[in-house]
Amino acid sequence: MKWRSCAGAALAVVLLASTSSAALADPLAPTGRWSAYSRAAAQTPPMGWNSWNAFTSDLDEDKVMGSAQALVDTGLAAKGYRYVNLDDGWWLKRRESDGRMIARAARFPSAATADGATSFRPLTDRLHGMGLKAGIYSDIGRNSCGQVFTSTFPNQPEGNVAEREVGLYGHVDQDIALYFAEWGFDLIKVDGCGVRGLPSSDKRVKAGEYRAFEPIIDIDSLGRTNIVKVRELYEEVGRALDKHNPDGDFIFSLCLWGSADVRSWGKDVGAMSRTSEDISPTWGRMLHNLDSVSRRALYAHPGTWNDPDMLFVGKGDFGLEHPEAARSHFALWAMVNAPLLIGYDLRKASPALLDILGAREVIALNQDPAGNQAVLTFDSDEVQVFVKTLADGGKAVAVFNRTDAPAEVILTAEQLKFVASADVDLTNLWSGEAQRFKGERKLQLAPRQTLLFRAKGSRRLADGIFLSEQPGAVNPAFDGVITPIADPIIHRAQPPWRGTRGFGERPRYGGWGGAQADRTPFDQELAIAGRAFDTGIGVLGNSRLEVRNAGFRRFTAIVGVDDSAVDKARVVTFQVYGDGKLLARSKPAKWGQAPQDLDVDVSGVKLIELVARTTGQGNADPVTWGDAALRR
Ligand code: GLA
Numbered sequence: 001m002k003w004r005s006c007a008g009a010a011l012a013v014v015l016l017a018s019t020s021s022a023a024l025a026d027p028l029a030p031t032g033r034w035s036a037y038s039r040a041a042a043q044t045p046p047m048g049w050n051s052w053n054a055f056t057s058d059l060d061e062d063k064v065m066g067s068a069q070a071l072v073d074t075g076l077a078a079k080g081y082r083y084v085n086l087d088d089g090w091w092l093k094r095r096e097s098d099g100r101m102i103a104r105a106a107r108f109p110s111a112a113t114a115d116g117a118t119s120f121r122p123l124t125d126r127l128h129g130m131g132l133k134a135g136i137y138s139d140i141g142r143n144s145c146g147q148v149f150t151s152t153f154p155n156q157p158e159g160n161v162a163e164r165e166v167g168l169y170g171h172v173d174q175d176i177a178l179y180f181a182e183w184g185f186d187l188i189k190v191d192g193c194g195v196r197g198l199p200s201s202d203k204r205v206k207a208g209e210y211r212a213f214e215p216i217i218d219i220d221s222l223g224r225t226n227i228v229k230v231r232e233l234y235e236e237v238g239r240a241l242d243k244h245n246p247d248g249d250f251i252f253s254l255c256l257w258g259s260a261d262v263r264s265w266g267k268d269v270g271a272m273s274r275t276s277e278d279i280s281p282t283w284g285r286m287l288h289n290l291d292s293v294s295r296r297a298l299y300a301h302p303g304t305w306n307d308p309d310m311l312f313v314g315k316g317d318f319g320l321e322h323p324e325a326a327r328s329h330f331a332l333w334a335m336v337n338a339p340l341l342i343g344y345d346l347r348k349a350s351p352a353l354l355d356i357l358g359a360r361e362v363i364a365l366n367q368d369p370a371g372n373q374a375v376l377t378f379d380s381d382e383v384q385v386f387v388k389t390l391a392d393g394g395k396a397v398a399v400f401n402r403t404d405a406p407a408e409v410i411l412t413a414e415q416l417k418f419v420a421s422a423d424v425d426l427t428n429l430w431s432g433e434a435q436r437f438k439g440e441r442k443l444q445l446a447p448r449q450t451l452l453f454r455a456k457g458s459r460r461l462a463d464g465i466f467l468s469e470q471p472g473a474v475n476p477a478f479d480g481v482i483t484p485i486a487d488p489i490i491h492r493a494q495p496p497w498r499g500t501r502g503f504g505e506r507p508r509y510g511g512w513g514g515a516q517a518d519r520t521p522f523d524q525e526l527a528i529a530g531r532a533f534d535t536g537i538g539v540l541g542n543s544r545l546e547v548r549n550a551g552f553r554r555f556t557a558i559v560g561v562d563d564s565a566v567d568k569a570r571v572v573t574f575q576v577y578g579d580g581k582l583l584a585r586s587k588p589a590k591w592g593q594a595p596q597d598l599d600v601d602v603s604g605v606k607l608i609e610l611v612a613r614t615t616g617q618g619n620a621d622p623v624t625w626g627d628a629a630l631r632r
Contacts (some may be wrong), residue, residue, distance in 0.1 A: 025479035030581075030582075030611065031477075032609075034607060035476045036268060036490055037303055037304040038304065039242065040249075040252060040306065040349050042271035043369070044302065044369065045085065045366055046305075046339040046340075047080045047082060047340040047363075048089040048341075049067050049068070049085065050087055050189075051251055051610060052087035052310065053344070055089075056088075056154075057146050057155045057156070058089065058339070059086065059107070064108075065126070069345060070346035071084070071132065072132070074358070076354070080363055082131070082132050083133045083134075084133070085137070087189070089107075090104060090108065092104040092157065093158050093159040093163040093164060094159075094165055096162055099174055102118050103118040104155060105118050107155065108123065114362075120136070121183050124183055129583060131451065133186040133187065135185060135186065135187035135188065135189065136183075136187070137188070137191070138166070138167060138191070139166070140192050141195040141196070142167045142194050142213060143194040143197075143198060143213075143375075144167060144193060145166070147164065147193075147390070149193060161208070161209070161210065165211070168190065176244050180241070180244045180245050186440055187252075187253060188241070189251065191503055191574055192257075192544065195213055196216075197217050197237045198215075199212060199215050200214065202585070216230055216260075219277075224486075226260075226320075227484070229267055232313055234254060234270065238269055240418065252272075253271065254270040254273040254274060255265050255274045258272060258276045258292055258508075260510075261484040262510075263296060263511040266306075267300065268304075272304070276289045276293075276308060280316070280495075280496045281315040281319075286318070288493045293308045294386070296480060297336075297372070298336055298474055298476055298537075300471070308336065310341040310342075311340065311344075313353070313357060314344040322448070325590040330362060332450060334362045334363065334365045335374040337373040340363070346394045359366055359429070361431055362430075366630055372388055372389045375387055375471060377518065378415055379523075381402065382403050383399070383400060383402065383403075383407050383445070384398075385411065386398040387415060387417075387467070393465075394454060395454070395455040395457075396452070396455070396564060398453075399451040401449050402448075405447055406445060408443070410440050410441070410443075411441050411443055413439055416457060418429060418459060419459070419460055422457055423438055424436065425455065426453040427449065429452045463631050464630050464632055466535045467628040468518045468537060471517050474515075474546070475549075476514065476515035476545055478542075479513075480541055480542045481513045481521075482618055484505075484511070485511075485512040485513050485619075486508045486509060486512060487512040490507040515537060516537070516538045518535055520564050521539060521622050522622065528563065528595040528626060529563070529592055529594050530561070534627050535626070536558075536626040538622055538624055538625075540620050540622055540623070541561075541572050541622075541623050546608075548605070549607065551632060552602060552632060553602065553603045554601060555600045555628075556600070556629050557574075557610075557628040558596070558625075558627050559596050559612075559624065560593060560595040560596060561591045561622075563591070565591045570590070570591070570621065571590055571615060572613065573588050573612075575613065576600045576608065579606055583600050583602070610625060
């Protein structure tokens with residue numbers, strides 16, 4: 001039993017360092033409860049429009065209401081695009097007498113009131129009357145992104161130092177009550193610039209323009225970021241949102257650009273969470289943002305989604321003169337269950353643009369109720385294959401050419417987890433064209449093209465489903481990452497706002513070593529004592545996965561320490577819990593020992609928990625739940 005107490009002690013320390021005080025003393029102890037965020041109105045990825053990519057902070061009532069009207073008139077609203085979100089630029093100031101936020105009525109005439117207090121209620125009433133939802137924007141610090149990074153853009157807050165403190169810091173309850181209970185908004189995007197960019201050494205702070213906020217985020221350094229503090233600030237906003245939205249009809253959108261290890265904990269705190277820096281309408285930045293979510297399928301579930309940022313379909317490299325690239329951007333965002341937030345001046349949208357944004361079959365993939373983010377089943381810097389398992393048991397597959405040259409891709413039945421000897425039927429979702437193959441099919445791709453299909457075939461697992469086919473139902477409640485590590489496999493594009501000044505982009509978003517579908521936490525093949533698994537869950541030791549069970553009777557897996565483990569002496573025990581009760585445990589396992597079969601009766605169990613316990617301090621080595629599956 002010695003290993004147990006050691007693990008307990010090590011993990012208690014971990015918790016103090018990386019999670020909130022509300023967390024359990026032992027993160028590996030079963031709870032019998034699904035812990036990922038699912039309280040709010042995001043059972044499928046939110047869809048709508050946001051002002052930023054279209055107008056930056058140069059927004060006004062005509063632009064917003066014009067785009068809202070266009071959503072309705074073009075039929076996009078009926079297809080699911082419901083949120084109309086104000087981004088940076090709506091605010092004028094914070095009233096000094098009582099701290100009330102004042103809207104910029106010169107730009108939003110309907111917000112003007114006789115007493116000068118302003119109200120967005122007329123605007124949200126109109127949006128609601130059109131069948132739409134309304135979103136607003138704020139910052140977790142005292143000051144805004146515009147003030148910190150783009151102060152030359154229009155509509156920056158006005159007044160003295162205190163009046164220009166428009167962010168939530170110190171006003172969380174007051175502001176959330178105003179925005180939701182009084183003004184009637186349905187969504188808030190909370191940025192983080194105010195806790196990042198105003199150190200006492202900043203020349204604007206020295207000049208008395210802003211109060212200092214000693215940074216708790218350094219986007220370039222996890223080591224210099226106070227992850228616990230950042231998370232606590234966002235959790236405080238979450239509690240205020242719960243309090244002021246008793247009907248649960250709200251969305252909490254986290255905007256931390258992948259910093260502060262948010263790619264690991266965003267799923268526990270909000271309904272959508274940015275995984276990278278801002279998107280730009282350039283191919284390289286789109287790849288960067290896509291890569292920041294594409295290996296994070298287990299960190300998104302109904303109720304909480306990875307957000308690679310808003311759409312730039314229609315602009316720059318995704319303009320209609322580049323239809324393949326425009327369709328790729330949209331198809332990929334749909335496949336990874338990204339929130340679909342249009343960033344275009346819809347008053348000027350052409351029919352060709354609406355054909356892309358309104359493609360029913362593509363939207364349906366994004367909004368599929370199972371909520372399974374696509375899993376990468378073939379990966380390279382040149383071509384990728386994403387496969388998404390749908391609620392009806394069918395598959396969607398995106399075959400993506402990242403390059404500027406034509407590409408040939410071999411799609412295999414195995415990649416779809418279909419039987420190689422049976423027919424696979426593909427329907428092209430852009431053209432409607434059908435084709436059939438057995439085993440494999442050679443596909444020709446144009447530069448930057450994504451072929452998008454629905455696929456039907458004979459499932460490899462006839463009597464059930466592999467866990468890696470349903471990442472939406474598998475939650476790494478504790479993924480064993482005690483010390484966050486920056487993810488090295490994200491496309492490094494030149495940031496247009498900096499060009500080639502400085503060094504260029506270093507790996508900096510936490511998440512490396514997190515739980516993975518069909519590969520180890522470090523992107524290696526799953527293998528135990530030389531036996532490889534193309535299917536399974538890879539996770540570090542000292543981890544606990546929650547698995548939703550919708551009526552399956554058995555859980556099966558082949559478990560052991562992964563061959564990639566460095567520490568050959570550590571002992572791992574695998575435990576399976578059903579609704580909080582221990583159902584099965586493996587024999588203690590070490591590196592190089594034969595894999596062990598688990599076959600566990602889970603009839604009637606709603607929540608299965610898979611725990612891998614080991615000894616020692618810090619990040620443990622990879623363990624493998626090979627072929628992990630739920631069976632009838
Ligand atoms: C940050 C966000 C953007 C946008 C701007 C507004 O950069 O990441 O999405 O909201 O701030 O200033």
